[in-house]
Amino acid sequence: MSQRSDYFAATENRRIRDDLVLAIANVAEPKVAVDCGCGAGADIHYLAENGFVVHGFDVEEEAIARCQARFGHRDNVHLSQSSFGAYPFPRASLVVADASLFFCPKAEFPAVWKNICECLHPQGIFCGSFLGPEDTMASPACNAADFWPVTAVFEEQEVLALFAGFEILRFKVHQYSGTTPSGQPHDWHIFAVVAKKAARHPRANRLPDAPAFHR
Numbered sequence: 001m002s003q004r005s006d007y008f009a010a011t012e013n014r015r016i017r018d019d020l021v022l023a024i025a026n027v028a029e030p031k032v033a034v035d036c037g038c039g040a041g042a043d044i045h046y047l048a049e050n051g052f053v054v055h056g057f058d059v060e061e062e063a064i065a066r067c068q069a070r071f072g073h074r075d076n077v078h079l080s081q082s083s084f085g086a087y088p089f090p091r092a093s094l095v096v097a098d099a100s101l102f103f104c105p106k107a108e109f110p111a112v113w114k115n116i117c118e119c120l121h122p123q124g125i126f127c128g129s130f131l132g133p134e135d136t137m138a139s140p141a142c143n144a145a146d147f148w149p150v151t152a153v154f155e156e157q158e159v160l161a162l163f164a165g166f167e168i169l170r171f172k173v174h175q176y177s178g179t180t181p182s183g184q185p186h187d188w189h190i191f192a193v194v195a196k197k198a199a200r201h202p203r204a205n206r207l208p209d210a211p212a213f214h215r
């Protein structure tokens, strides 16, 4: 099995993060979610069980095949094999991007962020995470050949600037050292955000480019 297959197998039934629990508590009807880089579908399962129509996409054929096998029988789950840049974001009241925007190509990020902001209904919720510069994965020395190449690394102020048209419900910096499940030493540096789009988002119709970021 490849490292990516191992990752999908290990995460398909992972614990649901508190941030997503907070996010769905703040979603107004209609309950429609987009899960960006959905992986093996842990969050799709939780959202579908909680009454959401879920649109999940992932660039990896294996991720979508696994989700198809899990959710193919459900009429409230819609799956697409797509990159961030190519995905036609439907209107939604929740956008989830857990540990996936790390891998959005730099050239695509401003347009992807614009699409995320614009697809959300007024007072829609974003729940996701951004990679900080102190994370082992952000190091150019990190060999990502068997995983996904990291392309989007943000300073804290850059993350906060993305949410100018939002009310931040929770912002957490996860910074600690430890070992990965496979026993490798790792420094984690992740910004986790749950935020509500303003009722009158200042950039609702035409968003400027998102701020520049590393790599």
Ligand SMILES: C[S@@+](CC[C@H](N)C(=O)[O-])C[C@H]1O[C@@H](n2cnc3c(N)ncnc32)[C@H](O)[C@@H]1O
Binding pocket: 011, 036, 037, 038, 039, 040, 041, 042, 043, 057, 058, 059, 060, 063, 082, 083, 084, 085, 097, 098, 099, 100, 103, 104, 105, 148
């Ligand atoms: C670390 S995994 C997180 C998976 C899932 N969100 C979770 O938390 O279990 C990152 C996911 O992003 C996907 N991904 C990587 N590059 C992508 C891209 N350019 N467009 C869409 N998805 C991408 C990967 O295939 C992978 O499923």
